[in-house]
Amino acid sequence: xxxxxxxxxxxxxxxxxxxxxxxxxxxxxxxxxxxxxxxxxxxxxxxxxxxxxxxxxxxxxxxxxxxxxxxxxxxxxxxxxxxxxxxxxxxxxxxxxxxxxxxxxxxxxxxxxxxxxxxxxxxxxxxxxxxxxxxxxxxxxxxxxxxxxxxxxxxxxxxxxxxxxxxxxxxxxxxxxxxxxxxxxxxxxxxxxxxxxxxxxxxxxxxxxxxxxxxxxxxxxxxxxxxxxxxxxxxxxxxxxxxxxxxxxxxxxxxxxxxxxxxxxxxxxxxxxxxxxxxxxxxxxxxxxxxxxxxxxxxxxxxxxxxxxxxxxxxxxxxxxxxxxxxxxx
Amino acid sequence: xxxxxxxxxxxxxxxxxxxxxxxxxxxxxxxxxxxxxxxxxxxxxxxxxxxxxxxxxxxxxxxxxxxxxxxxxxxxxxxxxxxxxxxxxxxxxxxxxxxxxxxxxxxxxxxxxxxxxxxxxxxxxxxxxxxxxxxxxxxxxxxxxxxxxxxxxxxxxxxxxxxxxxxxxxxxxxxxxxxxxxxxxxxxxxxxxxxxxxxxxxxxxxxxxxxxxxxxxxxxxxxxxxxxxxxxxxxxxxxxxxxxxxxxxx
Numbered sequence: 115x116x117x118x119x120x121x122x123x124x125x126x127x128x129x130x131x132x133x134x135x136x137x138x139x140x141x142x143x144x145x146x147x148x149x150x151x152x153x154x155x156x157x158x159x160x161x162x163x164x165x166x167x168x169x170x171x172x173x174x175x176x177x178x179x180x181x182x183x184x185x186x187x188x189x190x191x192x193x194x195x196x197x198x199x200x201x202x203x204x205x206x207x208x209x210x211x212x213x214x215x216x217x218x219x220x221x222x223x224x225x226x227x228x229x230x231x232x233x234x235x236x237x238x239x240x241x242x243x244x245x246x247x248x249x250x251x252x253x254x255x256x257x258x259x260x261x262x263x264x265x266x267x268x269x270x271x272x273x274x275x276x277x278x279x280x281x282x283x284x285x286x287x288x289x290x291x292x293x294x295x296x297x298x299x300x301x302x303x304x305x306x307x308x309x310x311x312x313x314x315x316x317x318x319x320x321x322x323x324x325x326x327x328x329x330x331x332x333x334x335x336x337x338x339x340x341x342x343x344x345x346x347x348x349x350x351x352x353x354x355x356x357x358x359x360x361x362x363x364x365x366x367x368x369x370x371x372x373x374x375x376x377x378x379x380x381x382x383x384x385x386x387x388x389x390x391x392x393x394x395x396x397x398x399x400x401x402x403x404x405x406x407x408x409x410x411x412x413x414x415x416x417x418x419x420x421x422x423x424x425x426x427x428x429x430x431x432x433x434x435x436x437x438x439x440x441x442x443x444x
Numbered sequence: 445x446x447x448x449x450x451x452x453x454x455x456x457x458x459x460x461x462x463x464x465x466x467x468x469x470x471x472x473x474x475x476x477x478x479x480x481x482x483x484x485x486x487x488x489x490x491x492x493x494x495x496x497x498x499x500x501x502x503x504x505x506x507x508x509x510x511x512x513x514x515x516x517x518x519x520x521x522x523x524x525x526x527x528x529x530x531x532x533x534x535x536x537x538x539x540x541x542x543x544x545x546x547x548x549x550x551x552x553x554x555x556x557x558x559x560x561x562x563x564x565x566x567x568x569x570x571x572x573x574x575x576x577x578x579x580x581x582x583x584x585x586x587x588x589x590x591x592x593x594x595x596x597x598x599x600x601x602x603x604x605x606x607x608x609x610x611x612x613x614x615x616x617x618x619x620x621x622x623x624x625x626x627x628x629x630x631x632x633x634x635x636x637x638x639x640x641x642x643x644x645x646x647x648x649x650x651x652x653x654x655x656x657x658x659x660x661x662x663x664x665x666x667x668x669x670x671x672x673x674x675x676x677x678x679x680x681x682x683x684x685x686x687x688x689x690x691x692x693x694x
Binding site: 195324327328330332334337339341342381386387 | 491507508510514515518524525527535538585589
């Protein structure tokens with residue numbers, strides 16, 4: 115109990131620190147006191163513009179996107195009783211990406227700023243309908259996984275087809291860069307568009323704790339303990355689609371956060387899904403904020419993509435975890 | 445619990461076929477039968493975990509009320525995450541919780557742990573325990589649910605003799621307290637020794653129902669299990685051991 119709470123507090127502090135760091139670090143090289151004063155009071159023209167229109171949305175989106183990825187990863191792992199599940203598993207990320215790619219390819223994204231995130235949200239919506247049609251209200255975990263794989267494959271093929279047939283090399287470049295995932299150059303408009311969906315999705319996922327706890331003992335035992343599995347599955351799919359769809363819409367595909375964060379935190383909170391959910395939201399936020407600060411520090415001139423860094427750091431870290439697990443099991 | 449004409453079909457073929465069964469308070473029922481006789485299916489249908497025809501007094505309850513009326517121990521020892529023993533046992537309190545755990549809930553968890561001899565295991569990781577210890581932890585979870593009825597599917601399979609006897613003793617004690625206990629079990633010796641009543645299933649039908657000595661008669665054993673058995677009334681109670689195969693044409 116207390117250990118779980120201690121971890122949550124520590125993670126909360128870490129997130130706050132990183133959020134501040136995200137506000138204070140950038141190519142403009144603003145003074146610490148100036149920038150905070152500008153942010154709060156709105157005094158000092160250029161500084162206010164940088165803080166409120168560039169850094170604040172970036173930090174807020176980092177916080178939300180990270181929390182969404184960590185939380186939905188933990189929820190899906192809990193539901194599928196499998197530590198390899200990740201937010202993209204039910205196909206939402208790939209269909210949202212396909213929606214965004216179509217917006218980029220058709221030039222809609224260039225014509226009006228919100229076309230891309232809106233198209234991505236529509237893509238996420240399509241995946242929910244497909245999942246529900248394929249995995250049904252009574253479908254089990256396996257049906258859900260297989261439906262997710264099929265939808266991801268289809269959306270991936272669609273994206274490849276767009277790239278393949280694209281006559282416009284600039285659109286191709288733009289699509290490829292967008293798919294790497296980034297928080298650079300986002301505005302408050304992105305925040306207002308994405309935040310309601312991400313917050314609503316997270317609110318849904320956070321209600322699942324007790325049901326996921328019971329699922330630790332299997333579907334039969336959970337149902338006999340009063341868990342309504344059909345309802346749980348609906349809430350899970352809807353929450354994940356809202357939250358992850360919106361996160362892809364505003365930030366592109368940021369990999370490995372939803373897989374690694376719950377994995378790292380599980381032993382620290384005593385493995386119960388109800389404690390892992392909030393901890394993973396905080397852990398995901400910390401990881402994305404840290405990575406987003408890091409891309410600005412490592413290569414300020416080169417626009418290193420956030421998704422590239424999270425995968426570059428996340429994958430070896432994951433390998434290390436597997437290595438350690440193998441040793442314990444041997 | 446009352447089952448009336450309970451039938452479960454897989455395709456056209458009935459897996460459980462017109463079973464009537466009433467479990468009274470204080471009964472410790474052993475559900476016996478060869479592999480595929482429909483023991484697991486019967487328990488799951490009775491709980492409403494499967495679609496079925498006929499009546500089950502449990503399955504007709506709302507989900508929350510059902511979870512306060514009967515606890516279920518599924519087959520196997522399936523624990524997905526390396527959770528602590530006390531946390532796992534506390535899951536049994538889920539159906540009773542309105543908000544956070546209260547003092548009464550914690551007392552019920554402590555009582556269940558004590559009862560299964562697990563007081564020293566509270567902080568251990570459930571997945572790191574031996575099979576017998578895990579079985580005790582899972583039974584403690586069901587005890588913490590504190591229901592008038594307990595249904596358990598092969599709870600003692602694969603356990604050492606001490607763990608088997610300990611578990612059967614706890615089930616018998618629960619029945620003595622006035623709860624109903626139904627255990628699907630393959631070990632006819634344990635069933636004969638501990639259960640107050642045996643229900644023998646074959647091909648989805650109840651073929652015998654009554655006191656162990658009567659149900660484990662030569663004819664039923666030969667027809668259903670294709671074995672002969674040895675019975676002895678001892679000061680410790682009925683001792684039964686299957687000893688030889690009989691010709692299937694019997």
